[in-house]
Amino acid sequence: MVIAVAGKGGTGKTTVAALIIEVLLRQNKKPILAVDADPNSTLGDYLGIQYHHTISDIIDETKGLRNLPDGVSKPTHLEYQLQRAITETKGVDLLVMGRPEGPECYCMANNILRGYLQKISANYPYVVIDNEAGMEHLSRKTTQNIDALILVSDPTKIGLQTAKRIRELIDKMTFLNIRNRYLLVNRVTDKFNPEEAEEIAGLKIIGTVPYSEEIEKESVINLSHRKDAEVLQNISSILCELCASAVK
Numbered sequence: 637m638v639i640a641v642a643g644k645g646g647t648g649k650t651t652v653a654a655l656i657i658e659v660l661l662r663q664n665k666k667p668i669l670a671v672d673a674d675p676n677s678t679l680g681d682y683l684g685i686q687y688h689h690t691i692s693d694i695i696d697e698t699k700g701l702r703n704l705p706d707g708v709s710k711p712t713h714l715e716y717q718l719q720r721a722i723t724e725t726k727g728v729d730l731l732v733m734g735r736p737e738g739p740e741c742y743c744m745a746n747n748i749l750r751g752y753l754q755k756i757s758a759n760y761p762y763v764v765i766d767n768e769a770g771m772e773h774l775s776r777k778t779t780q781n782i783d784a785l786i787l788v789s790d791p792t793k794i795g796l797q798t799a800k801r802i803r804e805l806i807d808k809m810t811f812l813n814i815r816n817r818y819l820l821v822n823r824v825t826d827k828f829n830p831e832e833a834e835e836i837a838g839l840k841i842i843g844t845v846p847y848s849e850e851i852e853k854e855s856v857i858n859l860s861h862r863k864d865a866e867v868l869q870n871i872s873s874i875l876c877e878l879c880a881s882a883v884k
Contacts, residue, residue, distance in 0.1 A: 638757065638781060639878065640814075642767040642806075643788035644798045648822040650674065652788050652845065652871075653766040654682035657728060659871045660762050666727040669760040671753075673733045674768040680723070680730050687723040690734030694721055711751075718752050729760075754781075782814045784878045787839060791821050791828045796836040803839060816881050818842035820874065843874035 639656060643649035653670075660668050672679035680687050694717045723730040731753075757763045765782075785806065789799040799819060806812065819839035821828065823846070830841050845867055 637761065637783045637879065638763045638765065640765040640767055640782045640785045641788060642785065642802060644795070644802070645676075647788045647790050647795060648845070649788040650676075650678050650682055650766050652786070652820060652822060653679060653764055655845075655867065655871045656875065657683060657764050659868055659875055660764075661727050662868070663872070663875075665762055667760050668728045669757060669763045670728050670730045671733065671763065671765040672730065674766050675733075675735045676768075677732050677734060679766045680732065683728060683730065685723055685725055685728065685730045687721075687730055687732050689721045690732040691718065691721050692734030694718060715752055722756075731756075782812065783816065784881065785814050785817045786820050786842065786874075787817070787837070788820050788822055789833075789837065791824050791833065793836060796821075796833055799837045799839065803837070816878075818878075820845065823847040842877055843870055845870050 641649055641653040641656070643652075657668055657670055660666065670679060670683065670685075677690065695714075697717070721731055723732075787799045787802055789795040796819075803817060806814070806817070817839060819834065819837050819841045821830075821833055821841060821844045824844040825847075828844065830844070834841055
Protein backbone atom coordinates (compact mmCIF):
# COMPACT_ATOMS: atom_id res chain seq x y z
CA MET A 637 0.00 0.00 0.00
CA VAL A 638 1.42 3.39 -1.03
CA ILE A 639 0.50 6.33 1.22
CA ALA A 640 1.58 9.83 0.18
CA VAL A 641 1.45 12.78 2.59
CA ALA A 642 1.46 16.40 1.41
CA GLY A 643 0.68 19.85 2.74
CA LYS A 644 2.09 23.33 3.10
CA GLY A 645 5.03 24.00 5.36
CA GLY A 646 4.28 24.33 9.05
CA THR A 647 1.18 22.11 9.14
CA GLY A 648 3.01 19.12 10.61
CA LYS A 649 3.07 17.15 7.36
CA THR A 650 6.35 15.39 8.09
CA THR A 651 5.26 14.70 11.67
CA VAL A 652 2.14 12.98 10.34
CA ALA A 653 4.18 10.89 7.89
CA ALA A 654 6.50 9.83 10.71
CA LEU A 655 3.53 9.03 12.98
CA ILE A 656 2.03 6.79 10.29
CA ILE A 657 5.33 4.93 10.05
CA GLU A 658 5.57 4.64 13.85
CA VAL A 659 2.07 3.17 14.14
CA LEU A 660 2.76 0.71 11.32
CA LEU A 661 5.89 -0.40 13.19
CA ARG A 662 3.94 -0.86 16.41
CA GLN A 663 1.45 -2.97 14.49
CA ASN A 664 4.37 -5.05 13.15
CA LYS A 665 3.46 -4.16 9.55
CA LYS A 666 6.99 -4.14 8.25
CA PRO A 667 9.26 -3.74 6.40
CA ILE A 668 8.26 -0.18 5.52
CA LEU A 669 9.81 1.98 2.82
CA ALA A 670 9.90 5.63 3.93
CA VAL A 671 10.47 8.03 1.02
CA ASP A 672 11.46 11.59 1.89
CA ALA A 673 10.52 13.59 -1.21
CA ASP A 674 10.65 16.97 0.53
CA PRO A 675 13.79 19.05 -0.28
CA ASN A 676 13.99 19.95 3.43
CA SER A 677 14.73 16.25 4.03
CA THR A 678 13.72 16.07 7.70
CA LEU A 679 11.79 12.79 7.77
CA GLY A 680 14.92 10.93 8.86
CA ASP A 681 15.29 13.30 11.82
CA TYR A 682 11.74 12.56 12.96
CA LEU A 683 12.38 8.83 12.63
CA GLY A 684 15.79 8.94 14.27
CA ILE A 685 17.50 7.66 11.09
CA GLN A 686 20.72 9.16 9.72
CA TYR A 687 21.33 9.00 5.97
CA HIS A 688 24.43 9.71 3.89
CA HIS A 689 23.26 9.80 0.26
CA THR A 690 20.24 11.25 -1.55
CA ILE A 691 18.81 10.41 -4.96
CA SER A 692 19.64 13.92 -6.22
CA ASP A 693 23.24 13.60 -5.04
CA ILE A 694 23.66 10.34 -6.93
CA ILE A 695 22.08 11.66 -10.12
CA ASP A 696 24.36 14.70 -9.93
CA GLU A 697 27.38 12.46 -9.39
CA THR A 698 26.58 10.60 -12.61
CA LYS A 699 26.55 13.93 -14.49
CA GLY A 700 23.24 13.19 -16.15
CA LEU A 701 24.41 9.64 -16.97
CA ARG A 702 27.08 10.87 -19.37
CA ASN A 703 30.29 9.70 -17.70
CA LEU A 704 29.89 5.96 -17.27
CA PRO A 705 32.38 3.09 -16.82
CA ASP A 706 33.20 1.26 -20.04
CA GLY A 707 30.83 -1.56 -20.91
CA VAL A 708 28.15 -0.54 -18.36
CA SER A 709 24.69 0.47 -19.55
CA LYS A 710 23.06 3.63 -18.21
CA PRO A 711 20.13 1.85 -16.47
CA THR A 712 22.46 -0.73 -14.87
CA HIS A 713 24.89 1.90 -13.62
CA LEU A 714 22.23 4.19 -12.17
CA GLU A 715 20.30 1.38 -10.47
CA TYR A 716 23.54 0.19 -8.86
CA GLN A 717 24.26 3.70 -7.63
CA LEU A 718 20.70 4.25 -6.39
CA GLN A 719 21.06 1.33 -4.01
CA ARG A 720 23.48 3.51 -2.03
CA ALA A 721 20.66 5.95 -1.30
CA ILE A 722 18.68 3.41 0.76
CA THR A 723 19.41 3.55 4.49
CA GLU A 724 18.35 0.26 6.04
CA THR A 725 17.21 0.04 9.66
CA LYS A 726 15.18 -2.44 11.68
CA GLY A 727 11.71 -2.34 10.17
CA VAL A 728 12.14 0.86 8.13
CA ASP A 729 14.25 1.61 5.05
CA LEU A 730 14.69 5.32 4.27
CA LEU A 731 15.09 6.72 0.76
CA VAL A 732 15.78 10.46 0.56
CA MET A 733 15.10 12.18 -2.76
CA GLY A 734 16.98 15.40 -1.92
CA ARG A 735 16.74 18.83 -3.52
CA PRO A 736 15.30 19.29 -7.02
CA GLU A 737 17.91 19.02 -9.75
CA GLY A 738 19.38 21.98 -11.58
CA PRO A 739 18.73 23.24 -15.11
CA GLU A 740 20.27 20.23 -16.87
CA CYS A 741 17.92 17.66 -18.36
CA TYR A 742 17.64 14.45 -16.36
CA CYS A 743 14.73 12.96 -18.28
CA MET A 744 16.39 9.56 -18.68
CA ALA A 745 17.51 9.55 -15.06
CA ASN A 746 13.96 10.29 -13.90
CA ASN A 747 12.57 7.52 -16.10
CA ILE A 748 15.02 5.05 -14.59
CA LEU A 749 14.29 6.38 -11.12
CA ARG A 750 10.56 5.84 -11.62
CA GLY A 751 11.14 2.24 -12.67
CA TYR A 752 13.53 1.72 -9.76
CA LEU A 753 11.02 3.04 -7.22
CA GLN A 754 8.28 0.85 -8.65
CA LYS A 755 10.57 -2.18 -8.48
CA ILE A 756 11.73 -1.72 -4.89
CA SER A 757 8.25 -0.67 -3.69
CA ALA A 758 7.04 -4.17 -4.56
CA ASN A 759 9.28 -5.48 -1.76
CA TYR A 760 7.42 -3.56 0.93
CA PRO A 761 3.85 -4.03 2.18
CA TYR A 762 3.74 -0.30 3.01
CA VAL A 763 5.39 2.69 1.34
CA VAL A 764 4.99 6.11 3.02
CA ILE A 765 6.01 9.16 0.96
CA ASP A 766 6.55 12.57 2.55
CA ASN A 767 6.05 15.08 -0.28
CA GLU A 768 6.60 18.80 -0.52
CA ALA A 769 3.58 21.04 -1.06
CA GLY A 770 4.28 21.45 -4.76
CA MET A 771 4.50 17.68 -5.24
CA GLU A 772 7.70 18.25 -7.24
CA HIS A 773 8.75 14.62 -7.49
CA LEU A 774 5.24 13.59 -8.47
CA SER A 775 5.16 16.26 -11.18
CA ARG A 776 8.35 14.76 -12.62
CA LYS A 777 6.50 11.43 -12.78
CA THR A 778 8.95 9.69 -10.45
CA THR A 779 5.99 8.25 -8.53
CA GLN A 780 2.64 7.54 -10.16
CA ASN A 781 0.59 4.91 -8.33
CA ILE A 782 -0.73 6.04 -4.95
CA ASP A 783 -3.38 4.22 -2.92
CA ALA A 784 -4.06 7.11 -0.54
CA LEU A 785 -3.05 10.76 -0.70
CA ILE A 786 -3.36 12.56 2.64
CA LEU A 787 -3.35 16.35 2.56
CA VAL A 788 -2.39 17.74 5.96
CA SER A 789 -3.72 21.09 7.14
CA ASP A 790 -3.94 22.99 10.38
CA PRO A 791 -7.47 23.97 11.45
CA THR A 792 -7.21 27.56 10.19
CA LYS A 793 -9.20 28.79 7.20
CA ILE A 794 -6.01 29.75 5.37
CA GLY A 795 -4.55 26.30 5.95
CA LEU A 796 -7.69 24.59 4.65
CA GLN A 797 -7.81 26.84 1.59
CA THR A 798 -4.17 25.95 0.87
CA ALA A 799 -5.07 22.25 1.10
CA LYS A 800 -7.77 22.89 -1.49
CA ARG A 801 -5.28 24.55 -3.85
CA ILE A 802 -2.86 21.65 -3.48
CA ARG A 803 -5.70 19.24 -4.27
CA GLU A 804 -6.57 21.25 -7.38
CA LEU A 805 -2.91 21.17 -8.45
CA ILE A 806 -2.79 17.41 -8.03
CA ASP A 807 -6.05 16.95 -9.94
CA LYS A 808 -4.35 18.53 -12.97
CA MET A 809 -1.68 15.82 -12.92
CA THR A 810 -3.78 13.46 -14.98
CA PHE A 811 -0.90 10.98 -15.34
CA LEU A 812 -1.15 10.14 -11.63
CA ASN A 813 -3.13 7.16 -10.43
CA ILE A 814 -4.41 8.24 -7.01
CA ARG A 815 -7.14 5.95 -5.72
CA ASN A 816 -8.25 8.08 -2.76
CA ARG A 817 -7.70 11.64 -1.54
CA TYR A 818 -8.23 12.66 2.06
CA LEU A 819 -7.84 15.61 4.42
CA LEU A 820 -6.14 15.22 7.80
CA VAL A 821 -6.41 18.18 10.14
CA ASN A 822 -3.55 18.54 12.58
CA ARG A 823 -3.36 20.43 15.91
CA VAL A 824 -7.11 20.58 16.37
CA THR A 825 -8.86 22.12 19.37
CA ASP A 826 -12.31 21.67 20.87
CA LYS A 827 -13.61 24.49 18.66
CA PHE A 828 -12.82 22.63 15.44
CA ASN A 829 -15.78 22.22 13.04
CA PRO A 830 -15.20 19.22 10.73
CA GLU A 831 -18.16 19.93 8.44
CA GLU A 832 -16.96 23.47 7.78
CA ALA A 833 -13.41 22.24 7.19
CA GLU A 834 -14.53 19.69 4.61
CA GLU A 835 -16.54 22.35 2.79
CA ILE A 836 -13.58 24.74 2.61
CA ALA A 837 -11.04 22.12 1.49
CA GLY A 838 -13.39 20.14 -0.73
CA LEU A 839 -12.11 16.90 0.78
CA LYS A 840 -13.33 14.23 3.15
CA ILE A 841 -11.67 14.35 6.57
CA ILE A 842 -10.12 10.99 7.33
CA GLY A 843 -9.08 12.03 10.83
CA THR A 844 -7.77 14.69 13.16
CA VAL A 845 -4.72 14.92 15.37
CA PRO A 846 -4.61 17.02 18.56
CA TYR A 847 -1.59 19.16 19.34
CA SER A 848 1.13 17.27 21.22
CA GLU A 849 4.05 19.15 22.73
CA GLU A 850 5.98 15.89 23.14
CA ILE A 851 5.71 15.07 19.44
CA GLU A 852 6.77 18.59 18.46
CA LYS A 853 9.90 18.34 20.60
CA GLU A 854 11.33 14.88 19.99
CA SER A 855 11.71 12.28 17.28
CA VAL A 856 8.51 10.36 16.70
CA ILE A 857 10.25 7.01 16.81
CA ASN A 858 11.17 7.56 20.49
CA LEU A 859 7.75 8.56 21.78
CA SER A 860 6.54 7.22 25.10
CA HIS A 861 3.19 5.48 25.52
CA ARG A 862 1.79 8.09 27.88
CA LYS A 863 0.88 11.59 26.73
CA ASP A 864 1.06 10.68 23.05
CA ALA A 865 -1.51 7.87 23.38
CA GLU A 866 -4.40 9.90 21.92
CA VAL A 867 -2.33 11.00 18.92
CA LEU A 868 -1.19 7.45 18.15
CA GLN A 869 -4.72 6.10 18.56
CA ASN A 870 -6.03 8.67 16.08
CA ILE A 871 -3.34 7.72 13.56
CA SER A 872 -4.16 4.04 14.10
CA SER A 873 -7.83 4.71 13.33
CA ILE A 874 -6.84 6.62 10.20
CA LEU A 875 -4.73 3.68 9.00
CA CYS A 876 -7.65 1.31 9.55
CA GLU A 877 -9.83 3.46 7.32
CA LEU A 878 -7.10 3.72 4.68
CA CYS A 879 -6.71 -0.05 4.57
CA ALA A 880 -10.47 -0.56 4.38
CA SER A 881 -10.70 1.90 1.48
CA ALA A 882 -7.83 0.21 -0.33
CA VAL A 883 -9.62 -3.14 -0.54
CA LYS A 884 -12.91 -1.72 -1.82
